[in-house]
Amino acid sequence: MKKILVATVKPFHPNAVDGIQEICSKAGYEFSLLEKYSDKSELLDAVADANALIVRSDKVTREVIEAGKNLEIIVRGGAGYDNVDLEAASEKNIVVMNTPGQNANAVAELALGMMVYFARNQFNGKAGTELRGKNLGIHAIGNVGQLVAEIARGFNMDIYAYDPFEKDESIKKKGVTPVQSAEELYKKCQYVSIHIPANDKTRNSINYDLMKLMPENATLVNTARKEVIDEEGLQKMMAERDDFNYISDIAPDCKDVFEEKYEGRFFFTPKKMGAQTSEANINAGLAAIKQIKNYFENGDKTFQVN
Numbered sequence: 291m292k293k294i295l296v297a298t299v300k301p302f303h304p305n306a307v308d309g310i311q312e313i314c315s316k317a318g319y320e321f322s323l324l325e326k327y328s329d330k331s332e333l334l335d336a337v338a339d340a341n342a343l344i345v346r347s348d349k350v351t352r353e354v355i356e357a358g359k360n361l362e363i364i365v366r367g368g369a370g371y372d373n374v375d376l377e378a379a380s381e382k383n384i385v386v387m388n389t390p391g392q393n394a395n396a397v398a399e400l401a402l403g404m405m406v407y408f409a410r411n412q413f414n415g416k417a418g419t420e421l422r423g424k425n426l427g428i429h430a431i432g433n434v435g436q437l438v439a440e441i442a443r444g445f446n447m448d449i450y451a452y453d454p455f456e457k458d459e460s461i462k463k464k465g466v467t468p469v470q471s472a473e474e475l476y477k478k479c480q481y482v483s484i485h486i487p488a489n490d491k492t493r494n495s496i497n498y499d500l501m502k503l504m505p506e507n508a509t510l511v512n513t514a515r516k517e518v519i520d521e522e523g524l525q526k527m528m529a530e531r532d533d534f535n536y537i538s539d540i541a542p543d544c545k546d547v548f549e550e551k552y553e554g555r556f557f558f559t560p561k562k563m564g565a566q567t568s569e570a571n572i573n574a575g576l577a578a579i580k581q582i583k584n585y586f587e588n589g590d591k592t593f594q595v596n
């Protein structure tokens with residue numbers, strides 16, 4: 291009997307867990323749940339005899355992969371899979387998948403929500419500004435970027451996107467104006483919303499040279515990974531230009547400097563919460579178990595990332 295382990299420090303919504311359990315029981319799989327664990331050893335023990343592992347942003351290191359002697363598949367319920375050691379998994383022929391798009395709407399709503407909140411001075415009662423008529427730059431127009439564009443259209447923003455992996459024609463079909471470089475995007479837009487993954491090419495790629503191109507009263511919005519930002523460059527920007535603001539779903543490592551020096555020019559969520567909605571949890575959790583079932587039963591590797 292295949293054993294499916296759901297191991298999430300940040301639990302999925304209970305309905306997602308119930309749904310996963312139900313699919314497991316109908317398919318004849320054993321279901322095992324490890325939530326809110328605080329010590330890596332708990333995960334190492336739990337994964338020992340699992341055939342499939344479902345996680346959120348839990349760190350699936352080489353150690354975890356090696357402890358999972360029977361592991362055949364790991365599914366990250368969510369988009370970013372920078373938490374999984376792909377090399378270690380591939381060495382053991384373990385398939386790694388994500389569940390693209392399943393939590394995209396939650397992240398997109400948060401991006402726009404933070405923009406409104408910030409433009410209105412964090413609802414402190416003082417006069418703010420509006421999003422209408424401002425240029426919004428979408429840095430990578432995948433599942434999340436596309437939904438950000440859709441919502442921003444409702445705010446009557448002028449929307450541009452840079453995405454080296456999307457053809458101009460397909461960007462235009464989304465009602466968005468394509469630009470040819472990140473530099474052009476940052477130069478044009480008061481708001482830039484980042485939707486690039488964190489990998490060897492993108493880590494620290496949002497640097498001073500790029501940020502400094504942004505026009506007056508610029509706000510950089512990061513609902514991607516904090517690692518894509520070059521924090522030294524960010525601090526330099528904050529120090530040099532008092533019209534530059536940074537809002538992010540999760541604080542940068544240099545949060546203390548912001549708190550000490552830049553009051554009113556930043557907003558950080560207390561912990562990463564882009565995908566923290568019931569809907570996103572249910573979508574991502576159920577997609578994960580369905581993908582596992584489809585892999586076990588039909589060899590379907592559609593969302594494989596390694």
Ligand code: 3PG
Binds near residue numbers: 368
């Ligand atoms: C993602 O990559 O899908 C999001 O960052 C969500 O991460 P979480 O499941 O850990 O909240």
